[in-house]
Amino acid sequence: MDFISILSIFVLACFVGYYVVWSVTPALHTPLMAVTNAISSVIIVGALVASAEAGSAAAKYLGLLAVVFASVNIFGGFAVTERMLAMYKKKERK
């Protein structure tokens, strides 16, 4: 992809983010933070590239370390979000 296509995706995604986040109910702002934390660990993609490719041993180990950190975040972030969301219950109607 050339730079302009990437930039277009970025700018449009900023707008999508703006509108989607304003529609999040304030009651769920903490889960929002936890889940954004988890998804920002998509940076694991870069870490996997670094650790998969041969060429530089140093880069490979930096990559593997980044995979560990990002995985803590992915599993931890999604799991803690799931745990929080499971607690939100409606009033029982009689």
Add this chain to the structure above:
Amino acid sequence: MHELAPVSPFVALAYLIAGVLFILALRGLSSPATSRRGNRMGMIGMAIAVVTTLYTHDIASLPEIIGAILIGGGIGFVIARRIAMTAMPQLVAAFHSLVGLAAVLVGAAAYLNPGAFGILDTLTGQIHQASRVEMGLGVAIGAITFSGSIIAFLKLNGNMSGKPIMLPARHLINLGTLAAILGLVAYFVTDQSPWVFWTVTALSFVIGFLLIIPIGGADMPVVVSMLNSYSGWAAAAMGFTLGNSAMIITGALVGSSGAILSYIMCKAMNRSFLSVIAGGFGAESGGASGGAAAVDRPYKRGSAEDAAFLMSQADSVIIVPGYGMAVSQAQHALREMGDMLKKAGVSVKYAIHPVAGRMPGHMNVLLAEANVPYDEVFELEDINSEFGQADVAFVIGANDVTNPAAKTDKTSPIYGMPILDVANAKSVLFVKRSMGGAGYAGVDNEVFYMDNTMMLLADAKKMVEEIVKSLD
């Protein structure tokens, strides 16, 4: 324009799908009813991104990678299961620091092995100039996120005092360091020597540390949101380096999410973003001026029995919880009290100020954990007009967010902050440990001395438990 590694359309499509699933994950949070489905979509999106990456690269070391994922994933999962809901702000800060660190490591790996990332110019044998800018910025933001989040974590976790640490000439030092980082990133375009790259990284670690130490405990909700935003921009910058749409979309989403939350928190405290960043708020808290004068003024003190009687006679009670409630772990007892009142035919609602907890939405999670139904919990703007009709406002562990000085006293440090109008209720029950210590802002609260206010001076949890006993 530089060419990035050629990608097959299917691979690009897979990353795009992952990005869309992440958007839907956030979209699901518009209501608790759809939120869990949204979270699952986020998980699927992440799985797609990871599998696609592994599938499209010649993996020289699959067992090591799987091992790394299992180790990290295991640690993350155990932490997520065990963490107390009151500790959520620290946890989120710690997670932010990991995103930042991962960004730095990925940037460093890309610098050491640019060929693997497809950012090597085959003609010159050097890294593409545009990629150097993206990489430099990504590493800088990542490093700031890392060291800043570490400080935020230490402050929130109580390992470090919440009081601001003010270095002399700190604005000069900070601006100088920031200028040096930006200058070096620009210089990196012309000279890709290792010293430039590593100096940018080192200076960014330092500035992250310097930026957060002068910020006081009361402003931590803004700081956590801000670091949330930074972790997003770091991921986006790395996405530019890799030309990966999933990373760019996610980075933009997270970046705007954190920025919006910072804005909401600043507005809820009537503070400008710049003044929060400049730091120092709360430095003089606990000072003599506001708090000390309070001791001599007359106030009415009540017992748990009085409170129980007053509330059981009421038609409607609005409970205003603050961080003090969470500290004393009173939320379960509070819910029990609410249940008993409801059984007695009293309408019970909860009013939440945006900065009631230590991070956006924190109080809502704590109440949800105590099984308070979310449709009994209301945000400030939705419930504030109802205090006028309420018989009892039950304030527990909150102070500044109910202080009328925010409306009346122009000299007050909290002037202009939106507050919950508890003073409008027919009676106010104010649970507080003692008359001495004021809130974060260190200001006295007029509500304590009103005729219709009864102070319940005790530990929040003990007081609520006694009220529950008396209601029985």
